[in-house]
Amino acid sequence: MPNQQSLHYFLGEAVQYRPEHEAIVDPGKGTINYDALGVLSDRVRDRLIHFGVRRGDRVGIYLKKSIDSVAAIFGVLKAGAAYVPVDPFAPPARNAYILNDCSVQAVIMDSCFGAKLHAEINHMGGRIQNPLMLDGVGGGHSLREALARVEKKDPAPTAPSVASSPDDLAYILYTSGSTGRPKGVMLSHRNAASFVNWCSKAFEPSQNDRFSSHAPFHFDLSILDIYVPIKHGSTLVLIGEELGKDPVQLASLISRERISIWYSTPSILSLLAQYGRLEQYRYESLRIIHFAGEVFPLKHLRALKALLPGRRYFNLYGPTETNVCTYFELPAQIPAEQSKPFPIGKSCSHVETKVVNEDGKEVPLGEEGELCVAGAGVMLGYWNLPERTARAFLGDDSGRQWYRTGDIVVQENDGNYIIIGRRDRMVKKRGYRIELGEVETALYRHPEVKEAAAIALAHEDNGICIKAFLSCRGVKHPSIIELKHFCSQNLPSYMVPDFFAIRDALPKTSTDKIDYQTLKEIA
Amino acid sequence: MAQIKEDVKEFILREFLPGESPQELTDSTPLITGGILDSLATIKLVSFLEEQFQIQVLAHEADVEHLNDIASIVNMVQSKL
Numbered sequence: 001m002p003n004q005q006s007l008h009y010f011l012g013e014a015v016q017y018r019p020e021h022e023a024i025v026d027p028g029k030g031t032i033n034y035d036a037l038g039v040l041s042d043r044v045r046d047r048l049i050h051f052g053v054r055r056g057d058r059v060g061i062y063l064k065k066s067i068d069s070v071a072a073i074f075g076v077l078k079a080g081a082a083y084v085p086v087d088p089f090a091p092p093a094r095n096a097y098i099l100n101d102c103s104v105q106a107v108i109m110d111s112c113f114g115a116k117l118h119a120e121i122n123h124m125g126g127r128i129q130n131p132l133m134l135d136g137v138g139g140g141h142s143l144r145e146a147l148a149r150v151e152k153k154d155p156a157p158t159a160p161s162v163a164s165s166p167d168d169l170a171y172i173l174y175t176s177g178s179t180g181r182p183k184g185v186m187l188s189h190r191n192a193a194s195f196v197n198w199c200s201k202a203f204e205p206s207q208n209d210r211f212s213s214h215a216p217f218h219f220d221l222s223i224l225d226i227y228v229p230i231k232h233g234s235t236l237v238l239i240g241e242e243l244g245k246d247p248v249q250l251a252s253l254i255s256r257e258r259i260s261i262w263y264s265t266p267s268i269l270s271l272l273a274q275y276g277r278l279e280q281y282r283y284e285s286l287r288i289i290h291f292a293g294e295v296f297p298l299k300h301l302r303a304l305k306a307l308l309p310g311r312r313y314f315n316l317y318g319p320t321e322t323n324v325c326t327y328f329e330l331p332a333q334i335p336a337e338q339s340k341p342f343p344i345g346k347s348c349s350h351v352e353t354k355v356v357n358e359d360g361k362e363v364p365l366g367e368e369g370e371l372c373v374a375g376a377g378v379m380l381g382y383w384n385l386p387e388r389t390a391r392a393f394l395g396d397d398s399g400r401q402w403y404r405t406g407d408i409v410v411q412e413n414d415g416n417y418i419i420i421g422r423r424d425r426m427v428k429k430r431g432y433r434i435e436l437g438e439v440e441t442a443l444y445r446h447p448e449v450k451e452a453a454a455i456a457l458a459h460e461d462n463g464i465c466i467k468a469f470l471s472c473r474g475v476k477h478p479s480i481i482e483l484k485h486f487c488s489q490n491l492p493s494y495m496v497p498d499f500f501a502i503r504d505a506l507p508k509t510s511t512d513k514i515d516y517q518t519l520k521e522i523a
Numbered sequence: 524m525a526q527i528k529e530d531v532k533e534f535i536l537r538e539f540l541p542g543e544s545p546q547e548l549t550d551s552t553p554l555i556t557g558g559i560l561d562s563l564a565t566i567k568l569v570s571f572l573e574e575q576f577q578i579q580v581l582a583h584e585a586d587v588e589h590l591n592d593i594a595s596i597v598n599m600v601q602s603k604l
Contacts, residue, residue, distance in 0.1 A: 245562035249582055267563075275566055430563070480543040481552055481559060488558020496558055499541060 005166040005193040008077040010231040011038060012161070018207070018233040024067050025210075026238045027257060030139025032067050034233065037074070040140055042158075043147050044075020044108070044132075050156035051130040053105045055080030055164070058172065060099045062109035062117065064088050065217060065238055066137035070226065072108040073217070080162025081105065082169040084184070085217040088113065089241060090492045094182065096120030098174045099128075102184055102383050106130035110137060166190035172383055173220055175320050176434050176495070178425065180441025184383030185320045194350040194376035195323045196227045201349070202327065203261070203288060203314075209234040210257060210285065214244050214264040219431075220320045221292060224263055244268070247276035255281035261288045263316075265431025266296035267463070273304040283308065292316035292324065293431025294463055295341045295419065302334055317344035317419075320433070321379045321392065321403050325351045326417055343416035344409070351375035354402065355411055360394050370423055371409045372402035379403065427456040429464045432494040439466060439497060442490040446483070448472045451506045453514045454497060457523055467523050468497035469506055477502050527576070528597050534571050535593070539564050550594040555587050565590060572596070578603040 011034075014023070019035035032040070053059060059076040061083050063069040069085075076083040084102055086095040088110070096117055099107060109117070111133040121128055132150065134142040150156075164170070170189045177183040199205070211229040213236055215221035229236045237257045243249050250272060254262065269291055272278060289304075289311050296315065305313065318325040328345025347353040354362050355369035363369040372394055378401075381389035393401045408420040425436045436454040443452035451471040459465040472478070478486075480500045487496040501523075507515040528550070536543060539559055554560045560568060568590065569580045578600060584590075589599045 245566070246582060246585070247566065271563070271566065275570060479547040480540050481547050481557065484540075484559050485553075485557045493558065493561040496561070501542060 006077070006164040006168075006189045007170055007192055007196075007227055008041075008074055008161060008164070010193075010196070010227055011041070011074055014230055014233040021207075021233055022235045023230065024070055024236045024238060025257065026067050026139060026240075027243075027253060030067060030141070032071075032140050036140075037067075037071060040071040040143065041074035041078055042161075043156075044072055044143070045078035045161060046156040046159050047132060047147055047150065048075060048079040048081065048106055048130075049159040050154070051106050051132075053079050053081050053130070055162050056169065057081040057105040058084050058102045058169075060104040060107035060109070061085045061217070062088060062095060062099075062107055062113055063134065064110065064137050065213070065240055066142075067140040067238070068134060068137040068143035069108075069217060070236070070238075071140055071143055073226070076108075077164070077170065078161040079159075080164055080168070082171050082186075084172045084174075085222075086174070087216060087218050087492060091489055092116035093120050093490065094492070096124060096126075098182055098184070100124050100126045101181075102172055104129060106132065108132045108134070108143075110134050112136070164189050166193070167380070169380065173218060173320050176426070176432075176438045178435040178437040180438050182438075183385060183388065186380040186383055187323075188380050191323065191377055191379060192223050192227060195223065195348075196231055198324075198348050198350040198377075199224055199228045200231065203228075205229070205232045205234060205261060207233050209260045211236050212239060212254070212259045212262045212264070213237065214239045214262070214268060215431075216241060220318075220323050221263055221265070221431075223323055224290070247271040247274070251276040251278050251281055254286060255283050258285040259283075260285040261290070262286065263290040263292070265293040266291045266300070267294065267430035269304055270297065270300035273300050273307060278307040286311060288312050288314065290314045290316055292318070294428040297463060298334070298338065298341055301330075301342075305330075305334060315342055315344060317417075318373075318377075319405055319407075322351065322373045322377045322405070324348060325353060325373045325377055328416060340418075343412065343418045345417065346415050348377070351377045353417070355409060355417075356394065356402075356404075365411050365413065368408055368410050368420055371405045371407050371417065373405060374400055374402045427464055427466070429456070429466065429494055432492075434466070434495050436466070439468065439487075439491065439495055442487055442495070443468060443470065443483075443497075445490060446478065446486050448474060448478050451514065453506055453516065453519055455516060455519050455523060457520075459498075465498040466495075467499040467501065469501050469503060469519055469523075471503055471505050524597065524601065527600050528593060530575055531572075531593055531596050531600070534575075535559070535568070538567060538571075548593070550597075551592050553591055554593075555591045560590070568596075572600060576600050576604065 015038035023034045023037045134146045172184040174182040213225040313330040315328045316324045406423045409417045439454040507518040509515045
């Protein structure tokens with residue numbers, strides 16, 4: 001009997017009571033019902049176990065979003081392992097670093113990434129263990145074919161699904177790291193299941209709901225997208241990476257696929273409001289709109305609510321380390337006089353939150369401090385970074401560990417938290433979290449760059465943009481075009497600076513450090 | 524033709540490459556594969572082309588094949604006028 005706090009238990013239940021119901025729709029590519037999803041993920045499990053994957057191991061997923069990739073994820077979980085999804089659009093060097101860092105026992109990947117990944121991993125002195133190569137993705141067919149190919153040569157016996165315990169590692173999500181390397185956030189079955197169970201209580205989804213899956217799987221919004229519909233035996237509608245960025249096509253898809261529960265970053269909702277021509281279609285099924293990942297600029301939020309009135313809107317807040325830990329339901333009408341963004345709200349019931357000062361002592365209501373989170377949703381730690389993990393937590397007198405979010409907040413009299421700013425150099429751009437230090441490390445890899453400093457600036461349309469200040473070794477400095485090209489080969493596109501400024505030297509403080517304050521003033 | 528090119532070039536320099544010397548941006552500079560246009564920038568560019576030249580860019584045309592350099596963009600615009 002699998003544990004009720006394990007993620008693949010949710011799928012097993014749905015297979016039992018709704019075998020024929022559509023589990024996943026990949027528009028234009030295919031659909032799969034619960035029974036078939038159960039069977040396909042069982043076959044992945046058998047193959048992985050035959051490869052030698054054991055409970056506690058990691059398995060990389062290097063696929064575009066598809067029925068194939070969801071079945072692969074459940075196969076990994078059923079084998080008792082943790083999945084490590086990497087961004088198929090990120091530079092191969094970054095993905096090679098991630099898969100090597102957490103020493104995956106197997107990789108389920110699209111063969112189109114094979115050669116580059118192989119070269120990058122070789123370069124690091126590692127090798128790709130047990131690759132299961134798919135020729136493209138779509139509708140689950142590629143995964144079935146890949147399994148059949150290896151099956152012919154070397155049949156894998158049927159193995160039972162592993163009954164994971166709640167503290168077993170379920171997945172690792174890599175986020176930007178301040179030292180220039182991505183860091184792996186380790187999440188357990190309990191972490192995810194407690195959040196999924198909270199979603200059930202807070203949003204009361206039904207079997208007839210159709211959930212959007214807009215966020216990529218290496219992004220923590222995907223946890224709600226994948227597991228809440230599967231727990232409730234409802235339907236998940238996948239939105240591929242390319243289509244997800246096209247507001248006009250998205251509007252048509254939301255209408256056509258009868259999406260009832262939407263979840264994405266505010267950036268994509270802002271694009272929908274500005275460029276999606278939403279008035280062209282009707283969205284009769286749409287009843288809940290969740291957003292998370294960054295502040296929703298009020299101007300675009302008002303526009304969206306005017307175009308899509310009468311729905312419930314929720315602002316969900318939480319870093320990858322805790323997933324959603326506070327939430328706020330927007331009022332039916334945004335008051336005309338409102339000028340500040342909405343609060344992040346109050347604690348979800350599966351976690352506890354508090355606000356502390358620099359000494360780690362709780363502050364009185366209404367005073368600024370750092371938001372800390374404890375409870376079932378909080379991560380196990382960072383992969384292979386014990387010191388960083390220790391620094392991320394604050395112990396209290398009872399020995400309880402509180403995750404320090406780095407977000408400076410104020411709790412208002414009504415109990416809602418308001419975000420004030422950050423304690424460190426992490427910023428959110430279009431919902432993506434970016435350590436400015438990682439951007440600088442990439443810039444320093446350019447042979448001509450002598451000094452590099454990245455800062456974040458408020459931008460009317462994008463919310464946040466990144467500006468890089470550089471000084472160069474030679475007299476003739478690289479062009480901005482060349483710098484952008486260089487960055488795009490070393491960083492995911494959202495981390496590439498929007499603006500560059502090249503100076504003879506960067507301003508320094510009295511202790512000879514780069515003077516960020518002055519840079520912000522001259523920017 | 525020359526005017527279309529001028530308008531497109533001016534827009535790209537102003538919006539996505541502020542501070543760059545105009546001669547660095549040539550007809551064949553790769554825009555999407557070169558990391559100059561990301562997805563949001565591509566949407567802005569398409570929206571600009573539609574407004575400036577009173578044309579309609581279809582969903583499948585907003586891709587690398589049609590938008591990766593100034594020469595391709597000018598060709599596409601030209602074919603729709």
